[in-house]
Amino acid sequence: MNRFLEVVRRDLRLALRQGSDSVMVVTFFVLTVVLFPFGIGPEVNVLERVSAGVLMVTALLASMLSLDRLFQADYEDGSLELLVLTPAPLGVVVAAKMLAHWLTTGLPLMIAAPVLAVLLHMHEDGFLTLLAAMALGTPVLSLVGGIGAALVLGARRGGVLLSLLILPLYVPVLIFGVGAIDAAVQGMSAKPHLLILSAMLAAALVLAPWASAAALRQALE
Amino acid sequence: MVRAMSDSTFSAKDLACVRGGRVVFAGLGFSLATGGALVLLGPNGSGKSSLLRVLAGLLKPAHGLLAWDGRPIAEDPEAHAARTHYLGHHDAVKPVLSVAENLRFWAHLHDPHAERAGRAVDAALARFGLARLATIPGKMLSAGQKRRTNLARLLAAPSPLWLLDEPTTALDKASIRVLEDVLAEHRAGGGMVVLSTHADINMPGAAELHLDRFSVREELP
Numbered sequence A: 001m002n003r004f005l006e007v008v009r010r011d012l013r014l015a016l017r018q019g020s021d022s023v024m025v026v027t028f029f030v031l032t033v034v035l036f037p038f039g040i041g042p043e044v045n046v047l048e049r050v051s052a053g054v055l056m057v058t059a060l061l062a063s064m065l066s067l068d069r070l071f072q073a074d075y076e077d078g079s080l081e082l083l084v085l086t087p088a089p090l091g092v093v094v095a096a097k098m099l100a101h102w103l104t105t106g107l108p109l110m111i112a113a114p115v116l117a118v119l120l121h122m123h124e125d126g127f128l129t130l131l132a133a134m135a136l137g138t139p140v141l142s143l144v145g146g147i148g149a150a151l152v153l154g155a156r157r158g159g160v161l162l163s164l165l166i167l168p169l170y171v172p173v174l175i176f177g178v179g180a181i182d183a184a185v186q187g188m189s190a191k192p193h194l195l196i197l198s199a200m201l202a203a204a205l206v207l208a209p210w211a212s213a214a215a216l217r218q219a220l221e
Numbered sequence B: 001m002v003r004a005m006s007d008s009t010f011s012a013k014d015l016a017c018v019r020g021g022r023v024v025f026a027g028l029g030f031s032l033a034t035g036g037a038l039v040l041l042g043p044n045g046s047g048k049s050s051l052l053r054v055l056a057g058l059l060k061p062a063h064g065l066l067a068w069d070g071r072p073i074a075e076d077p078e079a080h081a082a083r084t085h086y087l088g089h090h091d092a093v094k095p096v097l098s099v100a101e102n103l104r105f106w107a108h109l110h111d112p113h114a115e116r117a118g119r120a121v122d123a124a125l126a127r128f129g130l131a132r133l134a135t136i137p138g139k140m141l142s143a144g145q146k147r148r149t150n151l152a153r154l155l156a157a158p159s160p161l162w163l164l165d166e167p168t169t170a171l172d173k174a175s176i177r178v179l180e181d182v183l184a185e186h187r188a189g190g191g192m193v194v195l196s197t198h199a200d201i202n203m204p205g206a207a208e209l210h211l212d213r214f215s216v217r218e219e220l221p
Helices: A002-018 A020-040 A044-065 A069-076 A079-084 A090-119 A124-151 A158-185 A191-220 B048-056 B077-082 B099-110 B114-127 B143-156 B173-188
Strands: B009-019 B022-033 B037-041 B063-068 B084-087 B161-165 B192-196 B207-210
Touching: A002 A020, A002 A090, A002 B099, A020 A044, A020 A090, A044 A090, A044 A124, A044 A158, A069 A079, A069 A090, A069 A124, A079 A090, A079 A191, A090 A124, A090 A191, A124 A158, A124 A191, A158 A191, B009 B048, B022 B037, B022 B048, B022 B063, B022 B192, B022 B207, B037 B048, B048 B084, B048 B161, B048 B192, B077 B084, B084 B143, B099 B114, B099 B143, B114 B143, B143 B173, B173 B192
Parallel strands: B037 B192, B037 B207, B084 B161, B161 B192
Antiparallel strands: B009 B022, B009 B063
């Protein structure tokens, strides 16, 4: 557990000192969402109708932007070899890195989302559900994305390959995230959608670090 | 640094390694006892680095057995990681962390006892002449200073088995002498060293392993 926190602390410190990644992710999120009213016109009911989808799709793309850095920097400077050789199980180290990734990208996205929802005239009944869907969905993005980031390590043009690999896997998060918000706006219960998102998170929490660790070992062979 | 280490043996039997479809070496074996040292010699491409990666557990041998006190290391990779320090070609120094922060991270990962690790880090920095550079960020270091930071990791957390891949790269003469002293003390304290080198390192009583003797000549039909 100490080692887990040590890795989280180190990755957070690295992210804070370098600063660029989280700022870039949130800026991309905000700018892309702001583009939509220009593209589809300022009519309130149109924007309101697409707001949930636009927010979720953009959050998903933004979270993917920083994924290829998750293991790449450690891979290039030799830290990854040493992380694999720490006395802790590799799955624990990987889970710590994924948590740090979520704290520096998923969490800022979650905080920015309600502000942008106002911009898109989302109905106020959807706000809490939006937060809940983001809170459950963005960790899944970091966890599942981590598997992809580990798989493309060492590949040329890993970033492009990563999006081809990971975007299809993000579809369930998108469907149930948007479904939850739409249900809440239409006055129905969002609970079933949110429960399915929770199930995805629970499954990803258990399986993703383990799968990602296996891919990392393969990359270092 | 005096530490009590019980008598142990590290042995390899009939090891073979295959890289990219080519047999790098086969039929390799050795046995190291407490205080022992093994120098790997051989031309470029003869498999010195591959052998060290196999010994560290980063690569799986194509054939053969590695054992610590007679027990195969594959049975418990984490225990093997806890007793091993591996030093590869890359120095794993993060550019935005200071020398002390870099070192403290690896020390804490190896030895979760924070206070003891902190003292060991200070001693290790002083030993390799880095005390004055402790607060300097990694990106300001020269190649030799980075290498010394990486070497200080060996002392920052105690481990009986050191696997060093060309540790003298980029070191000046004075630092090589410090390294020789550190290696001698480590062996006197009951540690083991396996290292590959092209330069002369003064290690009294070290066994030599010529890897080109284990290469497999491909026989064309």
